[in-house]
Amino acid sequence: MPGRRRQRQRPDPPATGVLDWKDSRHWSQQARPCRYCGGVTNLRDGSRKPAHKTCAEDAIQAQIQDQAAAYENERLSN
Ligand SMILES: [Zn+2]
Numbered sequence: 512m513p514g515r516r517r518q519r520q521r522p523d524p525p526a527t528g529v530l531d532w533k534d535s536r537h538w539s540q541q542a543r544p545c546r547y548c549g550g551v552t553n554l555r556d557g558s559r560k561p562a563h564k565t566c567a568e569d570a571i572q573a574q575i576q577d578q579a580a581a582y583e584n585e586r587l588s589n
Contacts, residue, residue, distance in 0.1 A: 521579045530557055530571070532564050 530537065536559065542551045543561035547570060556562040562570075 521583060530564075530567065537564075 532554070537555050539553050539555055539561075542553050544550065545552045545563050545566055546556070546560045547562055547566035550563065552561055552563050554562060554564055554567075556567040556570075
């Protein structure tokens with residue numbers, strides 16, 4: 512009997528990022544240091560912490576890839 516074939520698929524993160532930066536919740540009158548790079552920004556990320564758009568999106572991408580990898584490792588070890 513042939514062995515079962517294992518299909519591996521990793522979800523692709525959206526190329527445009529997952530946050531809607533046009534939303535006013537991502538903007539503050541008060542400039543604060545970015546939580547990632549320390550540069551001053553008026554933007555806020557999804558947790559309303561000061562963050563540049565690019566810094567937050569990089570962090571989200573890294574998180575998504577981490578989660579996808581962790582998920583895959585978990586599945587493969589079962
Ligand atoms: Zn930054």
